[in-house]
Amino acid sequence: MKKSLSFAAVLALVAAVAAGMSAAAGARSSDTTITGAGSTFVSPLVQTWQQPVGGALGVTLNYNPIGSGGGIAAITNRTVDFGASDAPLSPDQFSACKGCLQIPWALAATAVLYNVSSVKNLLHMDGPTLAKIFSGEITKWNDPAIVKLNKGVSLPDTTMTTVHRSDGSGTTWNFTDYLSSVSPAWKSKYGVGTSVNWPAGTGGRGSAGVSAVVSQTNGSIGYADVAFALKNHLKYFAMKNSSGKFTTPGLRGILAAASSDQKPDANNALSIVNPPKKFANAYPISTFTYVIVPETSAKAPELKKFLFWAVTKGQTFGPKLLFQPIPKPVLVVAEKTIKKIHT
Amino acid sequence: MASIDTPVRPGRRSFTGRRLRPADALLQGVAAIAATSAAVLVGLIAYKLVRDAWPAISRYGIAFVAHDIWDPVANHYGAASFLFGTVLTSVFALAIAGPLAIAIALYLTELAPRALRGPVTALVETLAAIPSVVIGLWGILVLGPFLAHHVEPWLHSALGFIPLFGSPSTGPQSIFTAIVVLTIMILPIVASICRELFLSVPRELKEGALALGTTRWEMIRAVVFPYARGGIAAALILGFGRAIGEAIAVTQVVGGGTIIQANLFSGGDTLASKIAASYQGADSNIQVAALIYLGLILLVFSLVVNLLAQWVVRQFGRGQGAVSRASARVGATA
Numbered sequence: 001m002k003k004s005l006s007f008a009a010v011l012a013l014v015a016a017v018a019a020g021m022s023a024a025a026g027a028r029s030s031d032t033t034i035t036g037a038g039s040t041f042v043s044p045l046v047q048t049w050q051q052p053v054g055g056a057l058g059v060t061l062n063y064n065p066i067g068s069g070g071g072i073a074a075i076t077n078r079t080v081d082f083g084a085s086d087a088p089l090s091p092d093q094f095s096a097c098k099g100c101l102q103i104p105w106a107l108a109a110t111a112v113l114y115n116v117s118s119v120k121n122l123l124h125m126d127g128p129t130l131a132k133i134f135s136g137e138i139t140k141w142n143d144p145a146i147v148k149l150n151k152g153v154s155l156p157d158t159t160m161t162t163v164h165r166s167d168g169s170g171t172t173w174n175f176t177d178y179l180s181s182v183s184p185a186w187k188s189k190y191g192v193g194t195s196v197n198w199p200a201g202t203g204g205r206g207s208a209g210v211s212a213v214v215s216q217t218n219g220s221i222g223y224a225d226v227a228f229a230l231k232n233h234l235k236y237f238a239m240k241n242s243s244g245k246f247t248t249p250g251l252r253g254i255l256a257a258a259s260s261d262q263k264p265d266a267n268n269a270l271s272i273v274n275p276p277k278k279f280a281n282a283y284p285i286s287t288f289t290y291v292i293v294p295e296t297s298a299k300a301p302e303l304k305k306f307l308f309w310a311v312t313k314g315q316t317f318g319p320k321l322l323f324q325p326i327p328k329p330v331l332v333v334a335e336k337t338i339k340k341i342h343t
Numbered sequence: 344m345a346s347i348d349t350p351v352r353p354g355r356r357s358f359t360g361r362r363l364r365p366a367d368a369l370l371q372g373v374a375a376i377a378a379t380s381a382a383v384l385v386g387l388i389a390y391k392l393v394r395d396a397w398p399a400i401s402r403y404g405i406a407f408v409a410h411d412i413w414d415p416v417a418n419h420y421g422a423a424s425f426l427f428g429t430v431l432t433s434v435f436a437l438a439i440a441g442p443l444a445i446a447i448a449l450y451l452t453e454l455a456p457r458a459l460r461g462p463v464t465a466l467v468e469t470l471a472a473i474p475s476v477v478i479g480l481w482g483i484l485v486l487g488p489f490l491a492h493h494v495e496p497w498l499h500s501a502l503g504f505i506p507l508f509g510s511p512s513t514g515p516q517s518i519f520t521a522i523v524v525l526t527i528m529i530l531p532i533v534a535s536i537c538r539e540l541f542l543s544v545p546r547e548l549k550e551g552a553l554a555l556g557t558t559r560w561e562m563i564r565a566v567v568f569p570y571a572r573g574g575i576a577a578a579l580i581l582g583f584g585r586a587i588g589e590a591i592a593v594t595q596v597v598g599g600g601t602i603i604q605a606n607l608f609s610g611g612d613t614l615a616s617k618i619a620a621s622y623q624g625a626d627s628n629i630q631v632a633a634l635i636y637l638g639l640i641l642l643v644f645s646l647v648v649n650l651l652a653q654w655v656v657r658q659f660g661r662g663q664g665a666v667s668r669a670s671a672r673v674g675a676t677a
Contacts, residue, residue, distance in 0.1 A: 069626035093626070161513045166599040168415075168624015190416065194626050197414035202516045202610045203599030204483075205620060212483045217514030 034299060034306055037064040038071015038084030040207065041170045041225045042106050042289045046084070048317045049310065057309060059302050068170035069194050075100065075292045081299055082307075083292040086170025087194055088269035099295045101341065102268045103334050104288040105311055107258050107324045109249035110174045111229040111236035112285070113163075113214050113222045116141055118156045122248075124149045126240035127182025127274065127284065133221060134162050134179060135186065136200030141219060149240070156219075163213045163222030166203030168194040174273065174287040175223045181274040182284075223285075227321045243280040253283030254324040262329040268337060270330065288326070293341060300343040307338045392639040399632035400639075407636060413601045413617070415625075420633035422640050424601040428611040429644070432518060432593065433586035435607070436525035441579050444530050448537035453563060464538065471531035479595030482524045487515020487596055495519060495608050509606030516598035519607040521616075524592050529582035536578035540571040573656050580652035587645055590619035614641040 036046070043065035053061045066074070068085035075083030076097045089102055112125060129145045132138045138145060142155040165172045173194045180187035190196045204210035207224040211232050214222040226249040229236050238246035247253040260275030260282060268290070275282045291310070297303055311334045315325035326334065393400070399407065403420065410421020447467060451460050495511035502508040512519070544567050552562040568575075598610025599620070612620075614637050625631045 067624040069624035072626060087626075159513055163514070164599075166594065166620040168621055168626060193416040194624055195415045195621060197412065197416065197419075198600070201600075202514060203620070204516075205594050209483070209595060212480075213514050213516055216483065216488045219513060 032058065032302065033060040033062060034081045034302055035062045035064075036071075036082040036084060036291075037066050037074045037080045038292075039068045039086050039170050039289055040065040041068075041086045041108065041174075042084050042323075044227050044321050045106055045314075045318060045323050048321070049314050052313075052317075053306060053309065056313070057302075057305050059306055061306065067168050067194070068173065069168040072097070072292065075294070078294065081293070081297065081303055084289065085292060086287055086289040087173040088267065088290060089292065094267065097292065097294075100292050101295055101337050102290050102292050103307065103311070103337050104264065104268060104270055104326060104330055105291045105307070105314075105334065106289045106318065107254060107286070107326050108289070108322060109226045109254050109257075109283050109286040110171055110178075110223050111226040111234075111249045112175075112239065113211070113220075113224060113229055113234045113236050115214050115218060115220045115235065116156065116158060117218045118158075119153060121150070121153050122235075123153065123237050124240065124246050125237035127178065130239075131179045131183030131186040133160060134164070134198070134201065135189070136162075158219035161217050161220045162198075162201030163210050163217070163220050164198050164201055164203050165195070165207075165210060166205050169206075170194060170287075170289065171207065171223060171225055172196070174285060177271075177287075178273045178285045227323070230322060239284050241279070241282050241284045242274060242277045243282075245280055247281060247283045249283045249285070249322070251319055251322060251324050252281055254286045254322070255327070256280070257282035257284065257286035258288070258324060258327050258330075262327055264330065264333045268333060288330070295340055296342060298343060300341050304338055304341050307341075308335065311335065311338070389639075389642060392635055392642060396632050396636040396639050398629055399636040402629065403633075403636075407633075408640065411601055411603050415621075415627070415630050418627065418629050420630070420636075422614070422637055424603050425612050425614045425617050425637060426640065426644070427603050428518065428597070429587055429613040429615070429641070431607070431611070432521045432525055432597070432613055433583055435522045436529060436586045437579060437583045439522070440526045440530045440533060440582060443526075444533035444578075444582070445537055445575065447530070447534040448541055449563060449567070451534075451538050452541040453559065453567070464535075467531050467534050469531075470527070471535070475528065475589060475592040476595070478524055478528060479592035482520055482592060482596040483515050486523060487517075487520045490520055490523060491515055491517070491608075499608070506605040507607050509604075509608055512598075512608045512610070514598075516596050516610055517608045518597060518611040521593050521597040521611075521613070522607065524596050525586045525589060528589060528592065529585050532585060533578045533582040536581065537571070537575055540574040540578070541567055544570045576655050577652065580648065580655070583648060583652075584645055587641070587648065588615050590615035594619045614638075614644070 043063060046061070046063045050061045050063070053059055068087055071083035071085050072089065072093055074080045076093070089097065089100070094100065112130065114123060126149060129138065129149065132145065139160055141158045141160060147155055173192065176186075176190065176192045176196050180192050190199065202213060204213040204222070207228045210222045210224055211228065211234055214220045214234065224234070226236070236249065238248050240246050256279050257272045257275050260279045261270045261272050264270050270288045272286050272288065274284045291307065293303060293307070311326065311331055318325055399420065403410070407420065408422050408426065410419075411423040412419050412421045413424070414420070451464055455463065491512050491514060495517075498508045499511050548566050548570065549562055552566045553559075557565065593613055594616040597612055597616050599612050600610040601612065602609070618634050618637055621630070622634050625634060
């Protein structure tokens, strides 16, 4: 009895912490195996790559979708061969990562989900209203701001429940990046991050958690990567872009958004949320997602082979999952960066 | 690890003071190593927690415990809301699970028809084997909506004048859902320990009481409870410890949020669930340190609970004294 209680509690605590650490640590395995960890957003795409990569390149690909933050930590500690993140590395993270390269390797969008049982129509939404909803300033579905966007739809007097990710997530980064770009108030109060100080609403664990809560809550509104939303038959908004057009997160909308920024900066970061007016078909919550690799790697030949394949042949697996193949100018930059990897 | 203090039986002599035989020496050595390694492990964990939490400890100090903010963008962190949520969920879960578990154990040892005892005991213990992540998922998809649509409105209309039962939640996640999930998780632990305790009550005491003309309930109150109460207290504390430390299932149903409010039907967070939710995705060193600081607070909190528990057990279960008092009372009632 003496030790048992504190010991039991400690075990529970250790289990909680260790679950995080061991997942992040992964395993450094034999030479023909490439191990990666990070973004859950990109994981459906990476999973479809495992089989063909094994066949075409003779390389075994392991990927552990532990979240973008975890992926950055894992590659910084060199416990994996590559990390994956939806948020580009911050300058601090770059210097901590010591000689890391960041390569845009996939392109997709975040869908804004909703569940109002009495409404069958496809609903419209714009950025400033969305920011107010997630700030807790708009709390009813029949608020004038929403009614104005959805003329002719009878909206109920249902309370809105916002649902966000309770774990750190690249999807949250993309979503809050968008809210910050359309709402100065959001930017100054809550900002952009893989997790932020949500002023209202409830949190679900992972995209699965968010979708479970959204589907169980009448009047809810949440967000998830579009592949996930599609697979789970969740309803999502047509979002108003800068040109005033309402667009859904389809391939066309994502491609149009991607064409707004084709010049990666010195660190290969690209910003395509809320693109300017002239990209009339753009879906405004689109994002590139990145693979992060060390410039010097013991597995450089295999890693290069895999990454070249991923940004070329690998992209053809994308559209089925609503990942738009990366545009040519970005591909050129990506290939140039991949060439820098050496042993 | 020993789980429960049953009252020490008289007549058992300790090993010390006897000449050591090789087998005894081996036993003593192995047992000592096992006990020491548990203590050393706790020490190492505490050391590691303090070391890794140091950036947060030196930056926020002890005031960390009193701040109810968690803002990873501005890097402002505090533990108050999580500490509040941990206390709220585990205390309520214990308050519901305790009486239920004791009732289950009594039923299975004293009241149930013999044919039922085996299967029901097995089922109760199976409940303990369900993985937390499964209970959590069931919590969001089945239990949560049921509570939100039926139980919470009913409690609110009946007891709404108490701030704890405020306006019902709109979705499946709330502190209340977390409490019910925790109740389900600690119930089998407390129930099966209590069952063992009640079984260990000497038959002659029970039969003696009944022979003196007590009813079954009087016998339970006068013999079974006093005999087992030290153990019951320990079982409850063990369940409490489990409730404090449970992470995954709580993360799934608790909803999150750093606003401290009395309403059980609103969202909240606990220390363990915050660590589970945020550790993997933490993207700054100070956030990781702050999360580990939460872990340290959890460790200290459970240590305090443990010490309190030992004190309670000592107060309640004074060995055979309880039993002799019990027999005296049986005599009085008869």
